[in-house]
Amino acid sequence: MTRRVALAVAAALLVPALAGCGEDADDRPTLTVLAAASLTSVLEELAEDFEAEHDVTVQLSFGGSADLVTQVAEGATADVVATADPITMDLLVDAGLVDGDPVELATNTMVVVVPPGNPGNVEGLADLAREDLRVVVCALEVPCGNAAALLAEEAGVSLARDSEEQSVTDVLGKVESGEADAGLVYVTDAVAAGDGVESVPVPEAARVVNHYPVAVLEDALQPALARAWVDFLLDEGLPVLAEAGFGPPGG
Template sequence: MTPVRRAGALLAAILLAALLAGCAGTGAAGDGGNAAQGTSRETLTVFAAASLKASFTELAARFEKENPGTGVTLSFAGSSDLSTQISQGAPADVFASADTSNMARLQDAGLVDGQPRDFAINTLAIAVPAGNPAGIGSFADLARSGTKLVMCARQVPCGAAAAAVEQQTGTDLSPVSEENSVADVLGKVSSGEADAGLVYVTDVRAAGGKVDSVPFPESAAAVNTYPIATLAGSRNKTAAAKFLGLVAGPEGREVLAAAGFGPAAGSR
C-alpha cells in the first residue's frame, strides 16, 4: 500500500471511530451511554387563573417532589386571556379557570380532553389600602361620588362576578379603571392608586398587610366555581391527570382552604 493510501485508510478509521463514539454517547443510559445524557425530564405546562398563583405555586412544588421526572411550568393571567391564548394555539397541558364560562368556551371548541373537574369556589371582597383611608364600609359605598374604584373588566371572571352583584343590588358602579386580572386590581389598591378594588377573598389574604378587606354580604350573589381540565392538545396527558388528581384531592383541598378557597360542590 502506498503512503498516500495508508494515510487515507488511517484517516477513514479515525473518522469511523469518532462517529461510533458519538453514537454511543447519545444513547440511553441502559445502552452504555452517559446516564445524565440519556435521561430526559418531562415538562407539564399549566395555565391558571391569576387568583390561583400562591396555591398552584405550592402545589406545583409538591407535584415535582412527588414526580421527580416531571417539571411544572406555570403561567398565570386572567382566565379570559388564558382561554384566548389556548384558542389561538398556545401550548399547554392543563387549564384551571376562575369560572365555568371560559372553560365551556374551550370545551365548545373541542380543546378540552374529557370532563373538567370543579375543585374550588371563591367569593368577592372589597380590598382597600391599609387603614382604609376612604372609609369604605359597604358595597354601596363603592358607588359614592369621588370614590376611586378599580375592578376587573367584565369579560374577566372577577369582573363578571362584580357585574352580577351590581345587577342583584341595583347598584351602578363607575370604576376609574378596569383591569385584566385580580392581580392588577390588587396592585393598584396596594399602591394607593385606588380607594377600593373588587377582588377575591383569597387575593386579600395573599396580600398580607398590604391591603385591608371589607367583606360584604351581597357577594353571596356571585360565587365563582373553579374548574380544571386536561387540554386536548396536551403532549403529557399522564402527568396532567396526576396534577388534576393532586389539585382536586386531599392535598389540593388543604392548600386551597389555607388560601381562603371554599370546596366546590362534590369535591368534599
C-alpha cells in the first residue's frame, strides 16, 4: 500500500476530487491553494492582491482540514495547503506530501455564537449543556471539533450536541439560519458574520488555541509561486489576518 493510499484510508473521508490547475484561459499561471474554511474571507481578499502583484490566477478551495488532507492524499492537484491545526498538517508531513517544513500562519480561539436576539438566552459555555437548546459543533475529526471538545473538557462542560458538522462555516450557517440556538465557532468566523450572529464570550477559550500551519506541497505544479504565496501571507497577509480577528503566529 502506498503512502498516499494509506493516508487516504486513515483520513476516512470521501470528497470530490479537486479540479486540476494549469494555465488560465488568458494563459496566466494558476496557483491552486487548499485552505481551512475559517480562512475563507481573508484569503479571498489576499488572493486579489497577490494576483495583481504576480500576474497570476489564485484558485482557492476551502473546506474542513481533514477533507483537505484527503484531497491531497488522493492525488488532487494543488500547490499550497493551509490547515486549522498542526495535527492534520502532520498527516501530510508524515506521508512525505509536503515540501519542506510547514510554517505557522496564525492562531485562533473559539467563541459561542447565537442567532440575533439570543432566543435561547445563552449566557456562557455552560449553557451549551442544556438539553432544551439546539447546539451545533464541528465533528471531532476536524480541528474546530477537536478544539470544541478540548474547550468543553477544560471548562468541565458536557456539550449537548444536536448536530456535528464537517467545517466551522457549516456550524456558523446553522446558527445564522436559526436552525441552531447556539454553536461553537472560531472568533474570526463570528467577526466575519457581522450582524448575522451574536457572540457570547468564553473566557476559557484563551487556554485552547488553534495554530494554523501552511505548507508548499511536494507535487506543486507552481513551486516558485507557491513559496511566493507563503511569503506573501507571512508578510502582507499578517495585518489582514489580524483585522479579521486572528492571533499572530506563535500566539
